[in-house]
Amino acid sequence: MTEHLLTIRQMCDAxxxxxxxxxxYEAKELISPIRQGSRRLYTRRERARLKLILRGKRFxxxxxxxxxxxxxxxxxxxxxxxxxxAHELAQQRLGDxxxxxxxxxxxxxxxxxxxxxxxxMLTSLTSPSSAxxx
Amino acid sequence: MTEHLLTIRQMCDAxxxxxxxxxxYEAKELISPIRQGSRRLYTRRERARLKLILRGKRFxxxxxxxxxxxxxxxxxxxxxxxxxxAHELAQQRLGDxxxxxxxxxxxxxxxxxxxxxxxxMLTSLTSPSSAxxx
DNA sequence: CGTTTTCTTGACGTTAACGTCAACGTCACT
DNA sequence: AGTGACGTTGACGTTAACGTCAAGAAAACG
Numbered sequence: 001m002t003e004h005l006l007t008i009r010q011m012c013d014a015x016x017x018x019x020x021x022x023x024x025y026e027a028k029e030l031i032s033p034i035r036q037g038s039r040r041l042y043t044r045r046e047r048a049r050l051k052l053i054l055r056g057k058r059f060x061x062x063x064x065x066x067x068x069x070x071x072x073x074x075x076x077x078x079x080x081x082x083x084x085x086a087h088e089l090a091q092q093r094l095g096d097x098x099x100x101x102x103x104x105x106x107x108x109x110x111x112x113x114x115x116x117x118x119x120x121m122l123t124s125l126t127s128p129s130s131a132x133x134x
Numbered sequence: 135m136t137e138h139l140l141t142i143r144q145m146c147d148a149x150x151x152x153x154x155x156x157x158x159y160e161a162k163e164l165i166s167p168i169r170q171g172s173r174r175l176y177t178r179r180e181r182a183r184l185k186l187i188l189r190g191k192r193f194x195x196x197x198x199x200x201x202x203x204x205x206x207x208x209x210x211x212x213x214x215x216x217x218x219x220a221h222e223l224a225q226q227r228l229g230d231x232x233x234x235x236x237x238x239x240x241x242x243x244x245x246x247x248x249x250x251x252x253x254x255m256l257t258s259l260t261s262p263s264s265a266x267x268x
Numbered sequence: 269c270g271t272t273t274t275c276t277t278g279a280c281g282t283t284a285a286c287g288t289c290a291a292c293g294t295c296a297c298t
Numbered sequence: 299a300g301t302g303a304c305g306t307t308g309a310c311g312t313t314a315a316c317g318t319c320a321a322g323a324a325a326a327c328g
Contacts, residue, residue: 008275019275024316038276038323059238060194063315073248080259083252090249097242103192104235108228114207115224118217125214142305153305158286172293172306197285269328276323281316288311295304 005034005041015050025053030067049073059100069093139168139175149184159187164201183207203227
């Protein structure tokens with residue numbers, strides 16, 4: 001139960017971000033570290049949220065998108081209306097992400113094709129006639 | 135063999151982009167329409183490139199990334215060194231894209247879990263005790 | 269206790285990817 | 299020849315996601 005708290009520097013080192021980034025995320029209400037005096041201390045919760053933020057970014061989601069997603073991840077004690085709304089939002093996001101993955105799969109196959117093409121082109125150029133060895 | 139050329143407006147309507155966007159892509163050397171006087175005319179090639187640009191963007195690739203990818207797609211008559219370089223670049227991109235898709239898959243499963251959680255929470259709230267029907 | 273780090277809050281700068289606006293040219297009719 | 303509709307080139311504006319720098323407080327160290 002040792003609520004292992006991290007300073008801003010420890011966070012930066014752990015997740016490879018700058019202090020500016022963490023404060024920026026805080027200003028955007030994506031994370032909300034506790035304060036000891038004026039210093040920030042990051043709990044397990046903030047670390048989990050930061051991980052989700054960084055992952056979300058790699059998918060091309062905007063911070064605003066991510067903020068909404070994050071809200072889904074901890075609307076534990078809400079009313080039915082809010083919960084329903086969150087549920088809808090999540091379904092939508094999910095759809096987006098699945099579509100994105102499918103498109104990505106197509107693009108991957110395309111690129112693989114293109115690479116194979118180039119490979120054949122290369123081998124035909126580097127081993128001239130295929131008849132003479134060496 | 136009717137080299138069906140499109141005006142800027144036809145392009146915009148066909149691909150749902152603005153003229154500004156097309157001129158911007160041109161300035162960034164992603165596309166290079168031919169000129170009839172001062173007017174731009176877009177060939178089959180430009181249309182293909184635009185499609186790739188738009189798809190790339192949906193994956194979160196920057197225009198600069200995309201420019202490099204596009205170059206791979208038409209370095210047909212180059213020397214071996216360039217071809218090899220392009221091949222390496224493509225392999226790298228492919229790796230990135232596959233990693234991205236895998237991560238996306240994980241995130242999708244996560245979100246599906248979260249949604250299921252919320253769904254159960256909802257049904258338990260809206261059909262109170264599960265004993266009394268109606 | 270003084271010095272060196274680390275952290276804080278502003279405030280302004282930066283890059284990407286366009287949007288918006290001005291001022292002008294030019295087809296396509298009528 | 300007039301009038302729209304469409305196209306062109308600048309030039310400046312905008313938003314997101316931070317970077318950078320200044321000035322000060324506070325902790326940590328020797």
